[in-house]
Amino acid sequence: MIPLEHYLYLSGILFTLGLCGVMMRRNVILVLMSVEIMLNAANIALVAFSKYLSAGAAESVQLDGQVFVFFTIAVAAAEAAVALVIAMALFRRLDTVNVDDVANLRW
Amino acid sequence: MSAQGAWLILFLPLAAAVAIGFGLHRYRVPTLIVSIGTVLVGFGIAAFYYLPVLLETGPSFMVTDSIRWVTAGETSFSYGILLDGLSLIMLMVVLGVGGLIFIYSLGYMKDDEGITRFYGCLSLFMFSMLGIVLSNNFFQIFIHWELVGVSSYLLIGYYYKKPAASAASNKAFLTNRVGDFGFMLGILMLFYATGTANFLDMATVIQSPGYLDEVAFQVGGVHGWTLTNEFFLWVSATLTLMGIMGKSAQFPLHVWLPDAMEGPTPVSALIHAATMVAAGVFLLARVFFIYLPSDIAMSIVAHLGMFTAFFAATIATTQFDIKRILAFSTLSQLGYMVMAIGLGSTDVAMYHLTTHAFFKALLFLGAGAVIHAVHTNDIRQMGGLFSRMKITSTLFLIGTLALCGVYPLSGFWSKDGILHLTAQPPAYADDIFIRWLPTITAVLTSYYMFRLFFLTFVGKPRYHGEPHEAPKVMWMPMALLCVMAIISGPVLFTHEVLESFRSVTRPMEAMDFHHIDGDYHTILHALMIFVIGAGAAFVSFWAGWVNPETIKKMLGPVHRLFDNRWYIDDIYAWIIENIQQNFARFCDGFDRIVIIGCFVNGSAWLTRASGAVLSRYQTGSVRTYALLFAAGVAALLALNL
Numbered sequence: 054m055i056p057l058e059h060y061l062y063l064s065g066i067l068f069t070l071g072l073c074g075v076m077m078r079r080n081v082i083l084v085l086m087s088v089e090i091m092l093n094a095a096n097i098a099l100v101a102f103s104k105y106l107s108a109g110a111a112e113s114v115q116l117d118g119q120v121f122v123f124f125t126i127a128v129a130a131a132e133a134a135v136a137l138v139i140a141m142a143l144f145r146r147l148d149t150v151n152v153d154d155v156a157n158l159r160w
Numbered sequence: 161m162s163a164q165g166a167w168l169i170l171f172l173p174l175a176a177a178v179a180i181g182f183g184l185h186r187y188r189v190p191t192l193i194v195s196i197g198t199v200l201v202g203f204g205i206a207a208f209y210y211l212p213v214l215l216e217t218g219p220s221f222m223v224t225d226s227i228r229w230v231t232a233g234e235t236s237f238s239y240g241i242l243l244d245g246l247s248l249i250m251l252m253v254v255l256g257v258g259g260l261i262f263i264y265s266l267g268y269m270k271d272d273e274g275i276t277r278f279y280g281c282l283s284l285f286m287f288s289m290l291g292i293v294l295s296n297n298f299f300q301i302f303i304h305w306e307l308v309g310v311s312s313y314l315l316i317g318y319y320y321k322k323p324a325a326s327a328a329s330n331k332a333f334l335t336n337r338v339g340d341f342g343f344m345l346g347i348l349m350l351f352y353a354t355g356t357a358n359f360l361d362m363a364t365v366i367q368s369p370g371y372l373d374e375v376a377f378q379v380g381g382v383h384g385w386t387l388t389n390e391f392f393l394w395v396s397a398t399l400t401l402m403g404i405m406g407k408s409a410q411f412p413l414h415v416w417l418p419d420a421m422e423g424p425t426p427v428s429a430l431i432h433a434a435t436m437v438a439a440g441v442f443l444l445a446r447v448f449f450i451y452l453p454s455d456i457a458m459s460i461v462a463h464l465g466m467f468t469a470f471f472a473a474t475i476a477t478t479q480f481d482i483k484r485i486l487a488f489s490t491l492s493q494l495g496y497m498v499m500a501i502g503l504g505s506t507d508v509a510m511y512h513l514t515t516h517a518f519f520k521a522l523l524f525l526g527a528g529a530v531i532h533a534v535h536t537n538d539i540r541q542m543g544g545l546f547s548r549m550k551i552t553s554t555l556f557l558i559g560t561l562a563l564c565g566v567y568p569l570s571g572f573w574s575k576d577g578i579l580h581l582t583a584q585p586p587a588y589a590d591d592i593f594i595r596w597l598p599t600i601t602a603v604l605t606s607y608y609m610f611r612l613f614f615l616t617f618v619g620k621p622r623y624h625g626e627p628h629e630a631p632k633v634m635w636m637p638m639a640l641l642c643v644m645a646i647i648s649g650p651v652l653f654t655h656e657v658l659e660s661f662r663s664v665t666r667p668m669e670a671m672d673f674h675h676i677d678g679d680y681h682t683i684l685h686a687l688m689i690f691v692i693g694a695g696a697a698f699v700s701f702w703a704g705w706v707n708p709e710t711i712k713k714m715l716g717p718v719h720r721l722f723d724n725r726w727y728i729d730d731i732y733a734w735i736i737e738n739i740q741q742n743f744a745r746f747c748d749g750f751d752r753i754v755i756i757g758c759f760v761n762g763s764a765w766l767t768r769a770s771g772a773v774l775s776r777y778q779t780g781s782v783r784t785y786a787l788l789f790a791a792g793v794a795a796l797l798a799l800n801l
Contacts (some may be wrong), residue, residue, distance in 0.1 A: 083781075106703050153780040159780025 054108075060101035067094035081150045082139045085133065092129050096122045161213055162195045163225035165205045167240045169251065170294055172198040175284035180280035181570045188276060195279040196262045199286060206248065207337040214248055221245055224360075228432065242296035242359060246663035249510060250442050253517045256644075257434045258286060260637035264525055265426040267634035268532060278424070279320060285311035285431060291441050298347045301443065305343070305403065308436050309336045314433060316423040325422040339406020339413050346399030352376075352449065353392045363449045363665040366393070372453055394454035400447065401461060408440025408494050410652035411468040415729055417491055421483040421537075425528030425716060427481055430765045433490050433524050434517035441497040442515050445506040449667045455588035462502025462589040466582075469495030469595045471726060471782075473604035477611065478723040481537045482527045485612050489563065490520055491600060496578050499598065503589060504671040507658055512574035515648050519562040519571060522641040526556035529634055530616060533627035539612060544621035548628070551635050553617045555642045560613050562645040564690050567683045570648040576686055598691065606693025614701040616783040761790035 059118025068092055103118025107151055176198040184191050214221040226240030242250075262282060269275045288311050291304030309332075317329030351357050353376050354365040365371060376392040379385040404410065409417040419430050431437070444451070444461070451457045472491035479485045493516050500509035529552045534542055546553045562569040582598045583621065585591075608675060629635075699705045712719045777788075 072790060076783055076790065079783075155782065156780035159778055 057101055057105045060069075062099060064094045064098040064101070067091075067097065079153055081143065081152050083139065084152060085136050088136075089129060089133065092125060096125055099125075114160050161210070161221075161223045163223050163243070164242045166223060166243045166294055166776065168203040168629075169205050169243070169255070170287065170290050173283045173290065175651065176286060177179065177280055177283035180276060185276040185280055185592075191276040192266065193277055196259070196266075197256055198283065199259045201263050201616035202290070203252075203259050205646075206255055209517055210248055211252070214245055214660055215784040217659065218656070218660045219245055219246075219478065221660065222664045223780050224296060229768060231542070235562050235795040237299050238297060239300055239653070240292050240358075241294040242764065243294060244664040245661040246445055246510065246666075247293050248507075249514060249661040250438075251290070251439070253291055254293060254435045254512055256287075257517050257521045257641070258289075260527070260640055261426050261430040263432075263519060264528070264634050264637040265269045265424075267631045268426055268528055269424065274318070275434075278315075281314045281669060282309055282320070282427075282430070285436070287771045289435055289439065293442065296364075298359070298361060299349065302340075302344065302347055305340065305407065308331060308407070308439065309340070312336075312420070312431055313435055313643040315427040316420045318424055318427065319422070322422065328416070328419035328422040332420050335413050335416040336406040339402045339404070341402070342399045343403025343406070345402065346396045346401075347395035348782065349392065349399065352386065352741065353389055353396065359665050362447075363667070366449055366453065367667060381793070388402075390453065391449055395469075397450045397454065397457040398460060400443075401457075401464070404440035404444055404498070404531075405464070406440075407443075408498065409491055410440070410464055410473055410495065410498060412728065414468065414472065414491050416731060417710070418484050418487045421487050425483065425524060425531060429521045429524030429528065430489070437490060437494055438497075438513045438517065439472070441494065441501065441509055444498065444501045445510055446663055446665065448501065448506050449526070449665055451501075452667050452670060458502050458504065458586075459588045461500070462499050462585075462594060465495045465497065465499030465502055466594055466597055467495070468492070469499060469601045470604075471495075473601045473608065474722045475725050476608040477604060478719065480491055480539055482530065482539050482542075482612065482616065483524070485539075485608060486520070486523055486527055489523075489605065489609065492605065493520065493563075496575065496598065497602075500578045500581055504586055505577075505664065506579060506666065506670065508574065508577040510661060511539055511653065511658060513577055515562070515570035515574040515651075518648060519559045519569075522555060522559040522638055522645055525561065525638045526552055526559060529638070530556075530627075532630060532634075534623045535627070537624075538613040541622050541624070542616045543619045544617070545623070545627060546617040548631065549617075552630055552638070554640045555635070556617070557613065558642050559645060560609045563604065563609055564694065565686050566690050567686060568649055570645050571681075572622060572686055573649045573653075576682055579685075580682075580701075602689045603693040606690045607697050608699035610694040611701050612696060618702055655745070725779070765782050 058078040061066055071087045071089075071091030072092060075084055075088065078084050078087060099121050101118075104117070106115040107113070142148065143155060147155065149155070176194045177534045179194060180191050184194065210223070221244060223243040224241060226238040230237045254745045262279075265278070269278055272278065285308060288304050288307035292308065293302055294303060295301035313329045313333045316332050317326045318324045347357070351361065354362045356362050356365065372388065372393070374389050374391040375386055377387040402413075405413040417437065423432075444539045451461060469492045470497060472488045476485050476488035476492065479488065480792040493512070495507040497512050497516075500506075502511065518680060529549065530542065530545060530773060531537055533545070536542075558569070562571040562576050579598055579602065582594055585594045587662070630638075698709065721727070779785075786794050
């Protein structure tokens with residue numbers, strides 16, 4: 054059995070990659086993809102915890118983490134739909150997908 | 161006995177006032193009919209429905225009714241009727257004298273274009289005044305107390321284009337506010353101490369055995385400060401007295417009444433002689449039970465009335481405005497009534513109130529007829545009017561004699577009832593002033609009234625134009641008042657009748673009515689007072705044996721003191737100018753610098769400044785926000801770990 058730490062390392066690496074992408078990428082599509090990576094990093098951690106909490110205890114299977122993941126996936130799908138529509142509207146209106154060009158709401 | 165009649169008496173004038181206010185004032189004749197009609201109907205109900213029953217049943221007569229008005233938690237305030245002997249005699253005076261004056265005004269105000277407004281205000285006043293008379297609790301009486309203040313304000317300032325009139329109405333209103341503040345505190349304290357505002361319940365509570373020694377208020381444990389109900393009661397009684405000082409124009413809140421003479425003369429007769437100013441005396445009689453347990457409170461009331469009576473009489477001897485002389489005379493007579501209550505007899509006070517309402521209203525209406533004829537208030541520009549206005553002069557003379565207390569006119573019986581009290585005052589008020597000043601005041605009364613009479617009606621004519629006798633609509637009410645002033649002695653008010661005109665809340669231990677029996681001793685005493693006073697006026701103002709100017713010079717500073725009304729108005733003016741104004745300036749500065757400068761504008765400045773700094777972080781760049789967001793999450797995590 055693969056130890057829990059390995060999953061958590063993977064999750065941490067993915068999360069960091071995603072965070073870096075959100076902060077550094079200029080293309081709005083890529084920023085959204087980075088957000089999805091961060092969400093999935095969290096999902097991996099949740100599933101891993103769920104698996105390891107239930108290990109060796111046949112009567113008390115802990116499914117909370119896995120249930121959470123379903124919620125996250127559902128919310129992520131909704132979020133992706135809304136976000137992509139915003140990105141499309143942005144492109145139609147301002148003819149760009151570069152987030153640095155979209156800085157009109159400032160002091 | 162149903163209370164519906166009383167409700168009708170109370171609300172008919174209000175209905176009239178509302179109707180006149182909302183449109184009826186455009187039509188002259190309907191306005192007059194409605195306004196006068198409601199008063200006459202009210203008088204009819206009081207005289208023919210309630211009065212016979214009262215005379216049959218005697219002092220136990222009582223009609224009550226009450227509707228719950230405001231409920232707050234466990235306390236509730238009601239609006240109700242308490243009709244007993246006391247309120248019935250007051251009703252008869254207010255509606256009877258009021259009705260006559262309403263009719264008289266038809267003649268006096270005939271050529272005035274605002275006559276409908278005048279009658280609207282009169283009806284409003286009627287409602288307010290009847291509310292005081294019929295109230296069954298303190299809160300209701302306070303509301304009506306303020307309402308008569310408002311209607312008095314409207315009527316004093318009736319000639320609102322005249323600066324003096326609007327200034328006088330302001331003065332009356334503000335002076336009354338001072339008194340009413342004390343009155344309100346007194347009511348709240350009484351409510352706290354007895355747990356009720358209803359007169360009957362309050363009387364029961366206060367007269368229950370042992371109540372006076374109970375603890376009303378305690379501060380700071382066993383060794384602290386303990387106040388008994390007795391102490392609480394006399395403080396609240398004294399505060400309540402402030403309201404009475406304001407409305408009944410007792411020293412030192414009397415200053416508004418002489419100025420209130422700027423209003424139309426019928427108003428002076430109705431409000432500022434016969435009814436409203438008597439409300440204070442009526443209230444004293446109504447809540448006598450809060451004064452009686454305390455010798456201090458009783459002594460304050462007695463001395464207040466005694467001083468006001470003397471003080472106003474001295475001023476009246478020096479004035480030249482016919483209505484002002486009568487106003488100071490009213491002050492003086494109100495002082496007599498208050499003093500009588502302070503000496504323990506509400507019966508005599510209410511008796512004097514009744515007879516005074518007749519003859520003082522008569523005198524005012526007579527003065528109104530004179531003013532109507534010669535178009536001035538100054539008695540130096542009158543003189544010799546007797547031959548021109550025989551009816552008015554005769555009626556005025558009878559009113560004057562009644563006021564001076566000449567046997568057998570009504571003034572003799574009521575006033576000598578009061579003087580009789582001062583001859584054997586109760587122990588708490590037994591001093592040289594109570595024993596002698598009222599008698600001296602009676603001499604002064606005869607003096608200034610005959611000075612007024614001689615200067616106005618006899619001697620050399622000094623008037624301009626062609627004065628004419630008052631029309632019938634004016635002298636008929638005067639004649640009726642005159643009849644009342646003559647017969648309201650023991651003919652009308654026998655011992656039994658007077659005893660039935662008592663408040664049901666009157667304490668058992670209150671002094672019984674002592675009727676003047678009109679023996680030679682009393683008559684001679686009264687006649688002596690009259691002859692000294694009137695004789696002094698005769699020799700100086702009619703016969704001319706003594707020049708008044710010489711006496712003025714002889715008296716010197718004393719005359720100046722009286723002539724300047726004891727400088728009371730000047731003292732008030734000084735206080736307002738130097739203390740009140742400076743305090744107001746200080747408050748103004750405090751408001752501008754601290755409240756507005758620091759708090760209001762300061763908080764706005766702080767918000768703007770912090771906004772200017774923080775808005776720099778609103779870059780609009782999504783990646784900055786992401787970075788700050790991540791940093792924030794990291795910081796939170798770091799803090800929690």
